Amino acid sequence: MERPLDGRRIAFLTANEGVEQIELTSPWKAVTDAGADAVHLAPERGEVQGFDHLDKADVFDATLAVKNAVAGDFDALVLPGGVANPDQLRTDPDALSFVRSLAEQGKPIAVICHGPWTLIDAGLVGGRTMTSWPSLRADIEHAGGTWVDQEVVVSDDGPNTIVSSRNPDDLPAFERTLVDVFAKVRTS
16 A cells, blocks of 8 residues: 655644534545644644534544644644634644744645635735635635635745635545645655
């Protein structure tokens, strides 16, 4: 079995409540199946309540508080969606600082659904072409980005690569693309 992400350490950043469960679990499985070490970060270490749209789903364990995370210890970042999840992260100074630091180090970020809200508040959307859940179109455009309706978009128009996708229906294409992009990164 090919493991293109052997030796890579991938951060998954979520709020402690409100993450769209499938947008966490499916990319997590994709990167770990490809050989990566995945680490779940959240504002607070401990329980993360997943959601299936608006219904509570499973509880996950964030093993590291984002305020204690060092961007240099990771090779890439995944930002799952859900409405409440990125809405909370976009107001968390530690989360925004971590995301900015990864981008400044040239490390790729994969983001899906409502996840670009976090990137908008981190100041990483200007000049980029991205996709997202359709209701974020105006937010991306107001932040200086270009929004397109495609299942997956790769943007190299900044200090790092951003892989974006619209929704859970796009997960197969999103996961193939993020694994390909993450595999090209030199390990930490």
